[in-house]
Amino acid sequence: MRIQTIKGPVKPEQLGTTYTHEHLICYPPVIAMKEDYDFELPQEEKAIEELEYFKEAGGSCLVEGTAIDYGRDVEAMGRIAEAVDVHIVFTTGFNKGRFHPDWSIKMDADALADLMAREIMEGVAGTGLKPGIIKGGSWYNVILPKEEKVIRAVGRAHKKTGAPIWMHTEAGTMGLEQLDILEEEGVDLNRVALGHLDRNPDLWYHKKIAARGAYLGYDCPGKIKYGPDSDRVNLIKEILDAGYEKQLLISGDMGRRSYLTSYGGGPGFSFLLNKFIPRLLDEGLEEKEIDQIWVKNPAAYLSF
Numbered sequence: 424m425r426i427q428t429i430k431g432p433v434k435p436e437q438l439g440t441t442y443t444h445e446h447l448i449c450y451p452p453v454i455a456m457k458e459d460y461d462f463e464l465p466q467e468e469k470a471i472e473e474l475e476y477f478k479e480a481g482g483s484c485l486v487e488g489t490a491i492d493y494g495r496d497v498e499a500m501g502r503i504a505e506a507v508d509v510h511i512v513f514t515t516g517f518n519k520g521r522f523h524p525d526w527s528i529k530m531d532a533d534a535l536a537d538l539m540a541r542e543i544m545e546g547v548a549g550t551g552l553k554p555g556i557i558k559g560g561s562w563y564n565v566i567l568p569k570e571e572k573v574i575r576a577v578g579r580a581h582k583k584t585g586a587p588i589w590m591h592t593e594a595g596t597m598g599l600e601q602l603d604i605l606e607e608e609g610v611d612l613n614r615v616a617l618g619h620l621d622r623n624p625d626l627w628y629h630k631k632i633a634a635r636g637a638y639l640g641y642d643c644p645g646k647i648k649y650g651p652d653s654d655r656v657n658l659i660k661e662i663l664d665a666g667y668e669k670q671l672l673i674s675g676d677m678g679r680r681s682y683l684t685s686y687g688g689g690p691g692f693s694f695l696l697n698k699f700i701p702r703l704l705d706e707g708l709e710e711k712e713i714d715q716i717w718v719k720n721p722a723a724y725l726s727f
């Protein structure tokens with residue numbers, strides 16, 4: 424068992440406090456840039472500065488969730504990983520279908536699975552750097568045919584490699600349907616995390632996902648435009664009360680310049696550790712639950 428970081432394998436017990444879905448460097452496709460320029464994170468020195476804030480706050484490992492079709496820059500991530508003493512796990516795979524490039528739309532599921540598996544086992548072409556997580560995704564209230572193809576490919580790449588799966592959900596929708604497809608591909612659902620679920624803070628729905636064994640990925644703390652943090656605190660407590668403490672993964676997904684301290688925005692990478700976790704403790708969570716969510720669960724999820 425090991426976690427595949429950009430600098431090589433790390434033992435689960437060495438991982439430490441982990442954010443499971445963030446962005447360091449990305450060059451989003453035109454369709455995203457038309458919506459908002461803010462999504463582009465082009466500056467390596469800002470990523471390094473932000474990681475230093477993370478480290479100062481007690482952070483140890485960060486999963487960079489930028490997929491191939493969202494302008495992943497593997498060489499830049501390699502340089503960043505050399506500059507900062509933080510474990511970085513990066514991603515292979517694809518996002519929701521509106522970001523898929525023409526070349527991947529033309530490929531079938533098996534060819535896409537081969538591409539992802541090759542990156543994980545041999546490294547990204549020309550760099551030798553190996554991703555440690557596989558990503559798929561779907562759109563708002565629908566799984567488009569090109570997205571279903573990628574989800575099947577993600578399942579097949581996982582079967583070849585054992586690497587954990589991260590699924591983008593649009594505003595938290597279609598999670599159960601994504602699990603149906605992965606299950607059809609023979610994936611053990613406790614190797615799967617569904618992201619952005621707290622955009623749709625529906626307790627019944629989250630319990631149904633957890634009952635099938637998958638991880639609940641929350642990444643909205645501090646994003647008050649999506650509702651107050653009190654809603655997220657209550658949701659976390661309800662999930663803990665329901666006995667699913669081993670299936671919670673909580674990160675910030677600070678994938679905008681305006682979210683990052685280094686670009687002059689906020690709340691930044693230090694927010695969860697310096698403000699949100701102290702708040703959870705103030706509202707009655709115990710240190711062992713914090714350790715479960717930010718240390719034990721990421722180590723178990725990322726190991727293969």
Ligand SMILES: [Zn+2]
Nearest residue numbers: 445488676678
């Ligand atoms: Zn993201």
